[in-house]
Structure formats: structure tokens, C-alpha cells
Amino acid sequence: MMKPIIDRFKKSLNLKLTAVTIVCVLLGLTTLIYFTQNNVRKLTEQSLTTMENEVNELVKEYYDNYIAEIGNNIEADMSAIMKENQILAQIAQTTFDYQEEFLVLADSLDNLSFFKDKMEYNGAWYQNSSDEPTTVFVPGLQVDEEGNMLDGVEQLVRQTMILDMVMPAFAEHGVNKLQVYYQGADTEGMFRLAPWSNIGENIFDLYPELNELPIWETFNPGLTEDYYEFAAKVKSEKGSFSELSKASSPVQDGLTGEIVLTFGTPLWSDEYKRFEGSFGYDVPITDIITRIEKIKLSDTGFAFLSQSNGNVFAINDVGARSLGIKGIEEGTQDAELGFNRLQRFITDSTFESVKTIPLNGDKTVFTEIEIDDKKYVVITRPLRAYQTWSTDLGFFDEYWTLGFAVPYDEVFKVYENVGTQINEDLRQSLVDEFVISALIIAIVIVLIVIMNSRLTKRLNILAASTESILDPDSSAKLEVTTTDEIGVLAASFNSMKDNVLEAHAEIKRLHEQERSTLEEKVIIKTKELEKVLYELNEREKLASLGSLVSGVSHEINTPLGTAITANSYLEDVNNKFHKKLSENKASRKDFDAYVENIDQSTKIIGHNLDRAAKLVKSFKEIAVHQSIEDRSEFGVCEYLNMIMVSLQHETKREKHQINIRCDQDDQVLSYPGAISQIVTNLVMNTLTHAYAPGTSGEINLSFEKQGNTGILKFSDDGKGIDAEHLSRIFEPFFTTNRKQGGSGLGLNIVYNIVTGLLKGKVTCDSVVGKGTLFTIEFPIND
8 A cells, every 4th residue: 555655656756856845945934933932042141141240240340430520520510619729718828928029019008998908996806898899807806905906917907908909809809619719827817808798797606605705716616736847748848738728528608508518728938838728719619419319320229429438428318318327407407606527328227238338449439238127239439639737637538439329120120021031922922833834834834735736847948047147249049938927937038038138238338338427427527626716715705795785684684664663563564544434433643642643653664764874875885996906096994994894894893992093185096906805814813723613802093104015914812823823824825723624815805915016015023922913004195
């Protein structure tokens, strides 16, 4: 029974293909399912492991970069504050380095009301009046029995009066400050403070010790001795006395309630042997604290900022509760007098794990801790140290630590969600694969039985007929006898043959065409390139005319807009009055009002149209002269004024002062268009190079006649031109403003017009920091 089947199998290619295909499909699908599932499982495990490692690295990189950015910003803020304090202290130090000279200067300044400290004694203290630039305060301990200030204190008041010129400006500008002040030393206790405030009315309530102790001892007990010791050390080591600058720890100001840092730098005389007090200011750090409090990390993460002793002075309420430390109100120790201290230490946390958070390290540290059965990732980064001082420790380096705390599940929730989803998808894919495999096997068996008998026969015919398909010299095509896939394939081969033949013909045609037109294109492009330099030169000339058109258009919009508005109003009034007339409701009062409106509107329209006409006339004269290079006689003074009017849209942006000096009666025979081009280019060159954005200056333009020679001078009080550039300014394409679009042709065009068309000469003199002068001499009336 099996023998006939075997014999038929041996003789039938169709059966062989069917059997082999079915077996291969079964083996292939089984093998595919096995290896797919196995590889997917391994890949899943590897992917999850890799993802975990990469997520860890990405998280570390992200938070490391983020905390570094925030830390760098805070360090930059602190550095700016310290540098500004040192600048201010250096100015004050100069008054002590040259005491005798400044006392002489003070004598000469006594006559000036600005420097006159009008001191008034009320029986308990001296204080100047409220119209002074700074407050000068001298407590009663520095006053003798006759009510006079002690000599040393009075001399110090006079010596520091020069600070009235700088303290208010420093208080108002730069970093945000509550107050800027100079504080005298032990035996010469006084305050000079900006902005002015009536401290005499409040200071004794806050600091009653001032009734018995000098100012310096009240606020800085023990600091003088440490200053002398530290100064000796700095001097022996040949260091900078800016190293003596210090800043306080963050405290809450008793008057304003703001968290502040007090910055101070000591002042010296007699070659740093005598301590003369300090110069400093109180800086609110509310912005830094608010910045920390507003940092949002994931859903419930937070940031904090602590001192080197672990005192957390910046953290939001969520963070304080999470770390188990006091809130802002609980953590503020009321000093009753002066400044309130912040006392919120990491070591006082209700959670032991929080107490282990690393502070004062030397690099960014990632730590995992558990708080109330919840896992957190804590990132800490030490900030650059600054010098501070306390009664107990003296001078020491204060390190702030910036920290981020983020719940672990919020950091790695993406990884955990992905792992769960992958396992679920893996199980579902196995079920789908078995179902799809069964369907594929059934379909394959049916299709193979039906199609193999037809496919084998026609494939042989097709294979034999396609050998010449790529031969461009052969026109043989396949015979299409069916419309099924083989028939479509045969038709596609025929179509491909046609496309190949057409492509070869097209390639040959394009080759011939390109070869014949290539020379012509090269010639055309060469001619176009030869025009570039000429076009650049002409374009620069036309740029000034374009700027003139733009300016006049801008200026003329205002009077025309006003005239149009008045005309619209007049039409409305006229329509309303005609309506009343048609309805027989017009009264004498309405008629008078109608006439008055017409009179006012026509005056407005006439005035603004006259103004527009004058602008158009000026534009016409300038534009015509710039476009026609003919000599003509013209009033040079009136013409220069018209040029500057046409450039008002450029000069008034920064409110530059324009001065024109010339004789109104001067008539010259020359080229007005060339004069306009020269002045326009010089003005635009000055506006571009002489002044920084946002600054204004003075521009002077003058003309005078010396016989048959006209002398045109143009100057500014801007930056000036470096000596190394001065000799090259008239070279074509030389510019120091290439990045902002400068072409380097403006002054070259001026040079060419002066030396060519006008047959004159042009020179340039410049002093860096003071300004530039262009002098142009050319023949006139000749």
C-alpha cells in the first residue's frame, strides 16, 4: 500500500515540494518559537539589567549635572557679593591710606552742601538730617560733657564724608542689599549708613548695650583681637588683605524678617598696624532660599541647603517634614534683640538615617537611606567655602552643602514599570505565536498543494526567458499568458526591459546635452561672479538711500496718521450734522459746534499735511542728490541739516546729541549727492562702532570755507579706534564688526568719493576711550 505512494512521491516534483515545504515550515516554526522565546527571555533579562545600570548612570548624571548647575549659580551669587564688598572696602581703605590728603580734601568739601553732614545732638546721640546721602550716627558714649563729639570721632566723620559719593550708589545698584555701612573701631564708634534711615530712634531699643558699650564692642565682641592676629599672619605670609573679608552665617533680620548674610572687610591705617573699623553690608538671601524651596524633583522630591554644622537654613515644608526637622517658625530662635538665629540641625532629626547624610565632603555623593520605611536617594554637593567668624571659633571656613532628596520609587519607577510590562508582553507573545503558527501551517498546506503544480512549470519558462532582460541591445520580451502572480511578474519584467531601454536612451541624451551646455554655464557663472565686487560697492551706496527711505517713511507715518484720524473724525461729525438737518433737529448750538469741529479738524489736517510735505520735500532733495552725481550750487548748512533730519530714525534710538555748526549763508558749488553719501556713511559707522548698545553720546558735524576749499569735520566721543586698526579703516572689506553683519565697505566708499569724485582728501584721528575725528577737505566753487 505504501509502495505506490512512495513511487508517486519519487516521480512528482509537486509532492516533493509540498512535503519538504510542510516539514520545513513545521521545523522552522517550532525552532523559531523556541529560539524566539528563549532569546526574548534572555534579551529581556539583559535589557532589564542594562536598563537598570543605564538608569542608574542616567539618574546620577542628571542629578549630578542638576545639582552642579544649582550649586554653581549659588557660588556665583556668593562670589559676586564678596567681590562687590571688596570693591567697596577698597574704596573706603583709600581714605585711610591717605588720611592727611583726605582731611585736606574734606576741608575743601565743607563748602559743598552735598558733603555737609548737618549733625544734630538730641542729648543722647548725634545724627545728621534726613536730606543727607547717608546716615551718620554717633552714640552718646562718643560725646563729651559739653555735648561735643570726641576729636577722633569728629575727624572720622569728616574723613569719611567722601563716601557719600559711592555708598548710595552701591546700596541701590549691584547685588540686592538691605543696607551698606561703615562702622568705626573701638574708640571711635560711629556709623555711616546708606540708604539714610533714622537709626537713632530704633537702635537703642534693639541694642540697649549701646548705652554702656561702644558700637564695635556691642556688635563684634572679641573680633578686634582676632583681626590683629589674622592680619599679622596674612602680612607675614605676604598674602592679600582681601583674605580678611568675612561673611556671617545666615540669620533672620529682627526688623525685616528676611534671612540675611552680613559681609564685612576690615579697614586699616599706618600700614595695616592700626584697625580703623570695617566696611560691609547686609545682603538678603531670600532669593537663594526661595530658589531652593521651589526646586521640584520628581513628584515629592525636594532640595535643601545647610551650613557646615548641619544647620538647614533652606528647605520647603514638605522637605522639613520628610527629614524630620523643624519648620521655619519652629527652627527660628528668637534673640529678642537684633538678629534671630536659625536652629534646624540635621543631627536633631527624628529619623536616625537622616543624621547619617554626608555633609562637608569634597565631591558630589549619592546616598540611599530609609525614612519611615520609605527609601530615598539623597544627593549632596559641597559648595565653595567662604570665610566667617564667631566669638567661639574665631575665623574659619564655612561650607554650605546643597542636597537633593528623592523617593527611590519615583527615581526608578520607569524601570520597574517597564520590567512588569515586558514580562506580561512575553507571556502574551508566546500564546500569539502558537495560534499564528497553527494558522500558518494550515494555510501553507492548502496553498502549496494548489500552487506547486502550476508554479514549477511556469517558473522554468520564466527563468529561461529572463537572461536577456538587462541587455540594452536586445529587444526580446517574455510571453505573458496569464494574469496571476507569474503573469504579473512576466509583465513586470517586460516593463522593466522597456524602462531599461528608455533609461539608456535618456542617459545618452542627457550626456550629450550636458556636455554641450557646460561651457555656456561656466561662462555665465564667471560673468556673474565678476559683477559681485561692483554690486557690493553699489549696494553699500544704496543702503544709505534705503535707510533714508525707511527713516522718512517712519517719520511721515505720524503726521499722515494724525491727518487721517482728523479726517475720519470730520466725516463722522459731518454725517451726524447732516442727519440732524435731514430730520430737522439741528439747533443753533449744534451748528456752532459743527463749525468749531470743522475749523479744528481742518487746522489739524492742514498742519500735519504741511509737516508731511516738508518731510517729503527734504527726502526728495536728499534722494535726488544721492542718485544724481552732478555738480550744483547749494546751501551747505541747510543741506547738512536735511541729511541729519533724514537720519533721525537712526540717531534718536539711543538719544544721541547731534550738533551742527556752519554758516547759514554758505553757498558752495560741489556734489550734494556725494556729500550726503559721505555724511550718511560716517553717521552709520559711528552708530555701529563708536557706542555700546544702550549708551548715548555726542556727535558733532561742522563745515567751514577757507578760500576755495571746503572743510567738513565729523567727530564723536565714543570708544575710539585702536592704533593697530587706524591705518586700515579705509581698506575695502576691513571691519571689526563682521559677526554683526559689517561689510567693511562704508569708510572705503567715503575714501573713494572724497579722493575720486570730490578730488579731496580725508584723514582720521582717534584716541581710544575719547572719540574719533574725520576731517575732509575738498575744492569748492572751482
